[in-house]
Amino acid sequence: MKSISQITYMVLFIVFSVNAQQEKGITGSNNWLNNWTEFKPNKIDYGEPNQILAGTIAVNTKLYKKNKYILQGSVYxxxxxxxxIEPGTVIIGDYESTAALIITKGATIIADGLETDPIVFTSNRSVKRAGDWGGIVILGNAPINKLDNTSSVNYGLDTSLTSYGGEETNSNSGILRFVRIEFAGKKVKGKENFNALLLAGIGNKTILENIMVGYSAGDSFEIFGGDLKLNKMVSFKSRRNDFKFNYGTQCKINNSLVIRASYITSSLGSRCIDVCSYDRKEEVDFSKKQTSVIATNLTLVNNSENINADIQSGLVKEAIYIAENASFDFKRSVISGFNPAVLLSDKIEINEENLQKIRFEEMYFNFCRGNIFTEYNSNNEDLENWYGNGSFSNVYSQSDNNETFINFTDEKNPDFRLRIGKITASND
Incomplete structure (x- = not known):
């Protein structure tokens, strides 16, 4: 008979082995996507609104689950x-008036939903499509790298109310937790698309967890400067970028998921992650911190049924783009089904100093046509040698999505954690 200590050791060994195998990509002992996410939002009837949100909110206000709210125009x-916003509340963005919710600098949003009762922002059209309404804009007073440490957002909004940036790294813009944002990102005439969720100058006391963006016509999550943490984010079938970091963002993002679709893209660029420090050098104060992103346990996947064919036809591009003067530290994550996995700006000189700022460790590169390249250069031998070094513990595989993930095809209850035992491929 085995001793109690032997049995305990065996149980612990099994538990730790399972955790070790699942530690790449989104992780958890349970599927944290259950209950609060929705992968077929166009099939849901949220009911007719009975309350109107419009104009300016200048006093503390609470929205209740018992009501259905129509968001009309730009609400500040x-x-x-x-x-x-009470858990379970539904806010419906008006198509005709390009609805948007703007939390101005100094104001606060408390949208603290529950796993079984998420808060939902969605479209009022009978046939819902990406870009039906504007989106959510949250403006804070944490540092950015622009000159004078301030800027403003446009999208046709009142720029006197849309300034962001400051000196308060520890500022608090509130809570977004268990929130879904669906069919946002409307195009503004003569301007760019809204983004589903724009976080500009947000401080690190703000809580941002369990947020799902589905079918955005603009970026799902756009982050301008600030110092923030993102946990359990989901971007599903965005037309533009899933995550864009810019203007000196200091961000830690953990345990988050991107699902891209080959046929839902934009001519302006569609990437899982876009990391840059500026659009124009002349607008930047280089004495300030430039963009730095630390990403851990992310899963970035193309849901194509025939990845090879879609790559051949040019429908699939890179998963990640990194511009000059930005830092990116990517760990224990999965990139599956892209062409290539990572693209570096041609303005980045390939040397040890720069590559120390762009790190890929304990990664799982799967079914990608090439791993890491420099823009406009098909010869990536130096990069392959650098990141293929055994000290980085990166793994490479060629498995389809059904083999790679626990339950890839179930639209009602998908599970995008890696299958047990999948991380057995060689790192050669």
């Missing part, structure tokens, strides 16, 4: 007011 929360 101002005067340091707090907008509180």
């Amino acid at each position: 929360v101002v005067n340091n007011a707090t907008l509180t």
Whole structure:
């Protein structure tokens, strides 16, 4: 008979082995996508609105689950007011008026949903499509790298109310937790698309967890400067970038998921992650921190049924793009089904100093046509030698999605964690 200590050791060994195998990509002992996410939002009837949200909110205000709200035009929360949204509340963005919710600098949003009762922002059209309404804009007073440490967002909004940036790294813009944002990113005439969720100058006391963006016509998550943490983010079938970091963002993102579709893209660029420090050098103060992103346990996957064919036809591009003067540290993550996995700006000189700022460690590169390249250069031998070094513990495989993930095809309850035992491929 085995001793109790032997049995305990065996149980612990099994538990730790399972955790070790699942530690790449999104992770958890349970599937944290259950209950609060929705991968077929166009099939849901949220009911007719009975309350109107319009104009300016200048005093503390609470929205209740018992009501259905129609968001009309640009709604600004101002005067340091707090907008509180009860779990389970539905806010419906109006198509005709390009609805958008703007939390101005100094104001706060408390949208603290529950796993079994998420808060939902969606479209009012009978046939819902990406870009039906604007999106959510949250403006804070944490540092950015632009000159004077301030800027403003446009999208046709009142620029006197859309400034962001400051000196308060520890500022608090509120809570977004268990929130879904669907069919946002409307194109503004003469301007760019809204982004589903724009976080500009957000401080690190803000709580941002369990947020799902589905079918955005603009970027799903756009982050301008600030110092913030993102946990359990989901971007599903965005037309543009899933995550864009810019203007000196200091961000840690953990345990998050991107699902891209080959046939849902934009001519302006569609990447899982876009990391840059500026659009134009002349607008930047280089004495300030430039963009730095630390990403851990992410899963980036193309859901194509025939990845090879889609790559051949040019429908699939790179998963990640990194521009000059930005730092990116990517660990224990999965990139599956892209062409290539990573693309570096041609302005980045390939030397040890720069590559120390762009790290890929304990990665799982799967079914990608090439791993890491420099823009406009098909010869990536130096990069392959660098990141293929055994000290980085990167793994390479050629498995289809059904073999790679626990439950890839179930639209109701998908599970995008790696299958047990999948990380057995050689790192040669």
